[in-house]
Amino acid sequence: MTGSVSEVAKKKRALTFQELLFTLQRFWADRGCVLQQPYDVEVGAGTMSPDTFLRVLGPKPVRIAYAQPSRRPADGRYGENPNRLFRHTQLQVILKPPPVRIQEMYLESLVAIGIDLKEHDIKFEEDNWEWPVGGAWGVGWQVMLDGLEITQFTYFQQCGGMDLDPICGEITYGLERIAGFLQDVDSIYDIVWAVEPDTGRKVTYGEMRLAEEEQFSAYSFDYADVGKLWEHLNLYEAECLGLLSQVKDFGEMDELKLKRFPVLGAYELALKCSHLFNLLDARGAISVTERVGVMARIRALVVGVAKAYAAQREALTSLQTQEVG
Amino acid sequence: MADFLFEIGLEEVPARMIAGAQLELEQRVVKMLERERLVRSGAATKSFATPRRLAVRVAGVAERQEDMAEELVGPSVKVAYKDGVATPAALAFAKKAGVDVAGLKTITNAKGEYLAATSVKAGRGAVEVIAAEMAKELAGIYWAKNMYWRAGRPERFVRPVRWMVAMLGAETVPVEFGGYVAGTVTYGHRVLFGDREIELKDPGDYEDALLGGFVIAEVEARRQKIRKALDRVTRAGDPTGSGLLWREDHELVDKLTQLTEWPSVLLGGFEKEYLALPEEVLVTVMRDHQNYFAVEDKDGRLAPHFLAVLNTEADDAGVAVIRHGNERVLRARFNDARFFWEFDQRVPLMDRVALLENVTFQKDLGSYFAKTERVRVLAARWADDAKRLGDAEIDAKVLDEAVTLAKTDLTTELVKEFTELQGEVGGLYARAQGFSVAVADAIYDQYRPTSMEDRIPHTAEGQLLAIADKADTISGMFELGLVPTGSKDPFALRRAANGIVKILAEGKVPLGLWLIARSSADFEAVGETIGAFFAERLEFYLREARGQSYDVVKAVLATGSDDVRDAVARAEAVTEVRSSEDFTAVASAFKRMKNILAQAKEKGIASGATVDRALLTEPTEKALAEKSAELADRVSALRAQKNYSAALEQIATLRPQVDAFFEAVMVMSPDEAVRANRLALLEKVLGDFSGIADFSEIVVSG
Structure with a gap:
């Protein structure tokens, strides 16, 4: 039996990690998605990038795709566990409003990366997504390919505590999982990231990232200075709150001041707090009793920003309509 | 008469919600058709469900509603006619009833003479009625979790609607819902049949047409196919006939029935070394995380195999690929579990007691x-x-040690990963760390x-x-x-x-x-x-x-x-004796005694403190007093031995005396002393024999 597997594997060369990313990006670009670069602030998931979290708000249609390195300090395993990472890579596709054939498009993307659907078992199993800190949730599925969860597929329903209309389709590919599957390796670190075309030398995922996993696991679990982390958290929180406190003055701002008001800056500060919370949590510095309280603080920031973002759009629209009128 | 078929095509419905929705859709459609006088009650129906569709077919649906005659009463004759001429009131009533003024009748009721008319409500065509009613029924279906998907949020449903079929015989019923108008086209299996249309000619073709599209629409047929495939594949994987068996799991069979349209089964394996991990952990990974059935050898021990139910049918090469993929995932999961198990042993349970201060x-x-x-x-x-x-x-x-350690597994990585195993993990760790079997079992x-x-x-x-x-x-x-x-x-x-x-x-x-x-x-x-x-x-x-x-x-x-x-x-x-005639008679008599005592109390009539033998005059009351006194000792001895059946049988032997007593004696005698004594007797009888149960609560039929 195993003989026939290698037969099949031999027939086609699996995509490298970077080819996988290229192919998916090309696929979605061809279907009208703008390719965005990864967001440059620490996030725990592609959903937290403003390209998803803020763009899903309001009526404006969006089609966007981007790879997002996602940091989850508590998931670090010092590079010792072949299946878990401190930082993994998601490919995030946002389609607002979702096209009717969104599921079929998704399946076509699997074909594009070399998965012959007739030779595999694919199931859409219920898996509803929720980010309480962002007041965000949706319903959807985990997509199972031969027993492996390769994608989270979500119809976003609420964000920042606000109902979305139109709603938004979100497809999140786990790139390491898919690459490991395609290349049939048992450790993430053995994934071939790229092949030098002239020498044929294979550059592995481990070569590119193992040191990072080792050191950031150690930092998150052993080195991070708890006192300083709290200080950072408090400082970022204070600055974010300072900005949010000015939201109430939107009504009195002129158009230029309003459109330059840094809601996006406030969001980065909120994301910093979220990441610091995750670090403190990994460090074991947050007791269960404290946990609820700190999460409520961060929720106030994140949801506050979402509401400010919506208010800013609305105020700008009304100013612009007045001008036209 | 024709068959009515309705199907709603959806993006994958959560497995846990399908059975309930299938039943509700069937009930709603039948009730709607009955309400609209399109079927008689008890119509033959059949319903279908897969992850991507819910459907129902009802036999013998009328093509039209029958006309319905209704008697209407209008204004009084006095108001309706002035000087023999019809007033606006009469005209309005005639219009409402749909008849000419000349067609109006006069009736006499308690209030006087009134206009009346027979209004005939013409029956509507079934196609029109169903098209109008069906959307409301769909919108009313209960879902544990709903979603919006269309701009403007016009409706909520479990998942987006993708197509609908509604046919009365060969005729299309244009039901509108979720942005679609129902037609006669359905779709097959996503992968095995693709986007191709399946045109239905007649409601009766439904199952067969879908079989051609690699969809088994009947839930029970799918379940049987899965069970048979589990048996067959397990046998095939056991060429020496060593007695390999898949572990029965009805819930998992149900779940996989609702996760597949065209199921097949494959047998996979894992390295024997993982069998060193506790069976609970292995089974949880397979069952709860991967939807796999565990396999055991003839002695009931876990074998290094699993069964996966697929939603496809692949050729040998495809099955090999899918097996390989599933084995790879399981190995990774088992590796994780082993990592947690070994990691957790670094901090013994005793040292974890203090850590519980941080767990709320x-x-x-x-x-x-x-x-x-x-x-x-x-x-x-x-x-x-x-x-x-x-x-x-x-x-x-042992007890104190077990209680002290009971919650310590909440601090372990394994329980954080497999919360459903809390308690069991604690027990397994206690055993691994050298605590006695008694302590470990209590924790487990x-x-x-x-x-x-x-x-x-x-x-x-x-x-x-x-x-x-x-x-x-x-x-x-x-x-x-x-x-x-x-x-x-x-x-x-x-x-x-x-x-x-x-x-x-x-x-x-x-x-x-x-x-x-x-x-x-x-x-x-x-x-x-x-x-x-x-x-x-x-x-x-x-x-x-x-x-x-x-x-x-x-x-x-x-x-x-x-x-x-x-x-x-x-x-x-009590249940054992309650069907005996003697017992029910005694129970009824006890109820009667209780009522008499309650009434006496209500009227302020006192009963005696004890039974005075001298005041017992009638032979039947003497007999009751004697027999019950004799029984009381026996019954109380049997009760003390907890031999309740025998005690109740004894109580039932009181029947002749009780019956005779109520036949001959009037408890509420005019003689105050006799009356008080008789009440005292009833109290004593009730008191002596109600220790096992209050028989007056027993409902005696007939």
Whole structure:
């Protein structure tokens, strides 16, 4: 039996990690998605990038795709566990409003990366997504390919505590999982990231990232200075709150001041707090009793920003309509 | 007459919701057709469901509603005609009834002469009616979780609608819902049949047409296909006939039936070295995380195989690829579990006790450390009580060790990963770390029973730990006022109390429910509330787990709800004799006695303090007094031996005396002394024989 597997594997060369990313990006670009670069602030998931979290708000249609390195300090395993990472890579596709054939498009993307659907078992199993800190949730599925969860597929329903209309389709590919599957390796670190075309030398995922996993696991679990982390958290929180406190003055701002008001800056500060919370949590510095309280603080920031973002759009629209009128 | 077929095509519906929705759609369609006079009640129906569709077919649907005649009463003749000419009132009524003024009749009722008319409401065509009504029925279907998908949020449903089929015979019924108009086209399996259309000619073609599209629409047929494939594939994977079996799991069969349209099964394997991990962990990974069936050898031991149910049918090469993929995932999962297991051993359970201070049990009830200390006190106290009350063998040291370690597994990585294994992991770790089997077993079983069907902890120490843990949770929540109400029981306190009742009924711990209630509570009033709550759960247990009828349970609990095992024995004895004629006659007579005494009390008529033999005049009352006095000793001896059936049989022998007494004697004699004495006799009889149950609660039929 195993003989026939290698037969099949031999027939086609699996995509490298970077080819996988290229192919998916090309696929979605061809279907009208703008390719965005990864967001440059620490996030725990592609959903937290403003390209998803803020763009899903309001009526404006969006089609966007981007790879997002996602940091989850508590998931670090010092590079010792072949299946878990401190930082993994998601490919995030946002389609607002979702096209009717969104599921079929998704399946076509699997074909594009070399998965012959007739030779595999694919199931859409219920898996509803929720980010309480962002007041965000949706319903959807985990997509199972031969027993492996390769994608989270979500119809976003609420964000920042606000109902979305139109709603938004979100497809999140786990790139390491898919690459490991395609290349049939048992450790993430053995994934071939790229092949030098002239020498044929294979550059592995481990070569590119193992040191990072080792050191950031150690930092998150052993080195991070708890006192300083709290200080950072408090400082970022204070600055974010300072900005949010000015939201109430939107009504009195002129158009230029309003459109330059840094809601996006406030969001980065909120994301910093979220990441610091995750670090403190990994460090074991947050007791269960404290946990609820700190999460409520961060929720106030994140949801506050979402509401400010919506208010800013609305105020700008009304100013612009007045001008036209 | 024609068959009506309706199908709604959806993006994958959550497996857990399909069965309920299938039934509801069928009921709604049938009720709607009945309401609209399009089918007679009892019409033959058949329903279908897969992850991507719900469907129902109803036979014998009329093509039109029958016309319906209705008698209408209009204005009075006086108002309707002025000087023999029809007034606007008459004209308006004629218009409303749909007849000419000349066609109006006159009737005489209690109020006088009135206009009347026979209005004929023309029946509408079935296609029109169903098209108009169906959308409301669809919108009314209950889903545990709904979503919006279209701009402007016009409707909510479980998942986006993708197509609809509605046909009455060969005719299309243009039902509109979710942005679609129903037609006659359905779709097959996503991968095996793709986007191709399946055109239906007739409602009767439905199942067969879908089979051609690689979809088994009948749920039961899919389930059978899965079960047979599990058998076949297991046999094929056991060429030497060593007795390999897949582990029966009805819930998992159900789930996979609802996750597939065209199921097949493959047998995979894993390295034998993983069998060194506890079976509980392996099975949880396979079952709960991967939807795989476990496989066992002929001795019931886990074999290094699993069965995966696929939603496709692949050729040999494809099956090899899919097997390889599934094996790869399982290996990774087992590796994780092994990593956690080994990692957790670095901190022994004893060292984890202190860590429980950081794990909150409930914000007002403190940490799990605090809970552990409370449970230790309760368990020790009740171990003493149990020894005093019965001959329970409880090892106090084992019990205290088990209670102390019980919650420590909450701090382990393995439980953080597999929360459903809490308790069991603690037990496994205790054994691995050299604690006695008795300690490990008690920890392992602490959350049992989790349902009425689940077993109770094996050992007396395990039972006491489980009781004390549950009782502490209940008393803590009750003291905070977090009492279950109606359907709201967020802390599953009813389940906890059911567990206590079941353990007391089936276990080795001779404690009373009221003792537990009062002794677990810090405040007397709370103890009483908990006692009443326990009594309710005992009632539930006797009815649901023991199948006792409502009146027997009531009769038995009227005389005491403290001793659970005793209540069970009494209920069983009453049920055993209740069908005997003598017993029912005596029970009726007891009810009559109770009524007479209640009436006398109401009227302020006193009964004597004791029965005075000198005042017994009638022979029948003398006979009753003698026979009942003679029986009373015998019955009380039998009760003391807990031989309730024999006691009840004895009581039933009182029938001739009781019958004769009520035949001949009037209790409410005009002679005050005689009357008081007779009342005293009734009180004595009732008092002597109502210790097992209050027979007046027994409902006597006919």
